[in-house]
Every structure is written in C-alpha cells, then in structure tokens.
Amino acid sequence: MSAALTDAPAEASRPTPGAPLRLRGLGRSFGEHVVLQGIDLDVAAGELVAILGSSGSGKSTLLRIVGGLDAATSGEVAIDGEPVTGIDPRVAIGFQEPRLLPWRSVADNIALGLPAGLSRPERASRIQELLRLIGLTDFAGHRPRQISGGMAQRTSLARALARRPDVLLLDEPFGALDALTRLRMQDLLLSVLDEAPTTTLLVTHDVDEALQLADRVIVLGPTGDAPGAGIQQLLVVPGDRPRDRGSAELARLRAELLDALGIDRHAH
Numbered sequence: 001m002s003a004a005l006t007d008a009p010a011e012a013s014r015p016t017p018g019a020p021l022r023l024r025g026l027g028r029s030f031g032e033h034v035v036l037q038g039i040d041l042d043v044a045a046g047e048l049v050a051i052l053g054s055s056g057s058g059k060s061t062l063l064r065i066v067g068g069l070d071a072a073t074s075g076e077v078a079i080d081g082e083p084v085t086g087i088d089p090r091v092a093i094g095f096q097e098p099r100l101l102p103w104r105s106v107a108d109n110i111a112l113g114l115p116a117g118l119s120r121p122e123r124a125s126r127i128q129e130l131l132r133l134i135g136l137t138d139f140a141g142h143r144p145r146q147i148s149g150g151m152a153q154r155t156s157l158a159r160a161l162a163r164r165p166d167v168l169l170l171d172e173p174f175g176a177l178d179a180l181t182r183l184r185m186q187d188l189l190l191s192v193l194d195e196a197p198t199t200t201l202l203v204t205h206d207v208d209e210a211l212q213l214a215d216r217v218i219v220l221g222p223t224g225d226a227p228g229a230g231i232q233q234l235l236v237v238p239g240d241r242p243r244d245r246g247s248a249e250l251a252r253l254r255a256e257l258l259d260a261l262g263i264d265r266h267a268h
C-alpha cells in the first residue's frame with residue numbers, strides 16, 4: 001500500500017470502493033432447461049457493469065446467483081477472491097419495487113439495511129448520511145404511503161447501501177418509474193456512487209440507461225450453438241459521466257446494442 005494512502009487519516013472513515021467481482025464458467029439450468037452457460041466476467045472494484053438481454057435471458061437469475069440467493073449449476077462467483085457460497089453479507093440487492101415496510105418511517109426502513117454491531121450514535125449518523133445522499137433528510141419521519149414512487153425507490157437504494165456492501169446488485173431499479181423520474185434517478189445513482197463508490201451490476205431493459213450509467217455493458221443472449229444465454233456482447237462505454245446523450249459515439253453504441261438485442265431500430 002502506498003504511503004499516500006496510509007497517511008491520509010480521512011481515508012480510514014471513508015467507505016471502501018467495493019471489491020472486485022469474478023465470475024468463472026457460470027452456468028444455471030433448471031432441469032433440462034439451460035438458462036445460463038459459460039459466463040466469464042471480471043468486474044473491477046468500483047466499476048459499474050450494466051446487463052441487457054431480452055426477457056427470460058437470465059438476467060435476474062445471474063444477479064441472484066451473484067448474491068448467493070440461488071446456486072449456479074456450474075462455475076463459481078468470487079468477491080475479492082473469496083467464493084460466494086450462500087446469501088452473502090458482502091452483497092446488497094435492490095429490486096424493481098422498493099419493498100419497504102409500510103408501518104416504518106423512511107429512516108427506519110433505511111436502518112433495516114444497517115449491519116449489526118454499530119453503536120447507537122454510529123447508526124444515527126449513518127442514517128443521516130444516507131438520507132442526505134438520497135435527498136430525503138426532510139422526509140425521514142414519513143411513512144412509505146406518504147412519499148412518491150421515486151422517493152420510495154431512493155429509500156430502497158439507501159437501505160441497500162446502508163451496510164456499505166462490496167457489491168451492489170440492482171435489478172431494473174427504475175423500471176417502474178415514469179420517464180422523468182427515471183432520468184432523475186439515474187443522475188442520483190451517479191452522484192451516490194460518486195460519493196460512495198461500489199462495484200455494481202445493474203440489470204436494465206433500457207439501452208440508454210445502460211449507456212448513461214455503465215463503464216461496460218454486457219448483453220446476455222445466445223452464443224454459438226450452445227443452449228442457454230452467455231455473454232453475447234460486451235462493450236466499453238467511453239467518456240466521463242454524465243454523458244452527452246446525443247453524442248455520435250453513444251448513437252453508434254446504441255445501434256450496436258439494439259442489433260445485439262434483435263431490435264430493428266428503423267422500425268420506430
């Protein structure tokens with residue numbers, strides 16, 4: 001470790017930038033039905049990889065395996081070199097619906113994500129910090145039914161980040177939101193990850209969302225003659241975020257991804 005890092009006292013209290021994630025030869029079958037096969041992927045600490053693929057291509061299955069909620073039929077997942085063998089405390093998952101407890105306040109819902117063993121003041125300060133990060137300080141005492149869908153989804157994101165996971169898994173986190181709220185949430189996610197960098201896998205149906213948020217994008221789909229989906233396409237998205245949605249470079253990548261997804265872009 002460099003002297004510059006060890007000498008900086010502020011570093012000690014900052015969250016870790018997540019840990020590297022490694023998938024090797026990952027496959028999942030349900031009986032005869034091969035869903036995923038031969039998935040090799042390395043995600044660097046703090047990197048965001050978006051996962052596209054048509055419905056049923058195995059995106060949620062892949063995320064569940066990485067989080068240890070489901071077991072692969074073949075291959076392995078490792079975080080920081082240590083295999084994932086079951087539900088893993090190093091991983092946090094955010095879903096399409098916020099899944100908040102209706103009788104608990106925003107702050108108390110976020111608190112559900114905190115790790116055990118923190119002192120009372122530590123808990124309070126982490127919750128304050130997360131509320132600030134998602135812009136809901138003034139809504140700490142509100143119940144889920146008193147806030148909008150976008151606010152609920154922000155609360156859910158804060159709960160996922162509360163234990164400072166090494167790996168954050170997001171399964172269509174903005175899929176249920178209206179178009180404008182969705183764009184705002186994309187900006188919010190970028191600023192949150194800027195302050196609290198975390199290795200992230202983001203499943204989305206939205207090609208533009210993937211291009212706006214991700215360092216790299218993969219498309220799950222058929223590869224060769226093998227049954228089941230593999231990594232059909234992998235591309236690097238250049239440029240600092242937020243990116244110019246109208247740039248020629250993004251237009252080229254969008255066309256490539258739509259082709260890989262089998263969507264005729266001239267039909268729209």
Ligand SMILES: Nc1ncnc2c1ncn2[C@@H]1O[C@H](COP(=O)(O)OP(=O)(O)OP(=O)(O)O)[C@@H](O)[C@H]1O
Binds near residue numbers: 030053054057059062
């Ligand atoms: N527990 C299960 N038992 C049997 N088959 C399953 C199970 N879980 C998933 N599958 C099958 O695996 C395939 C992939 O499902 P998955 O939910 O991962 O797709 P997805 O890419 O997330 O789709 P969507 O975009 O619609 O969310 C589907 O054919 C599904 O029926």
Ligand SMILES: [Mg+2]
Binds near residue numbers: 059060061171
């Ligand atoms: Mg899914």
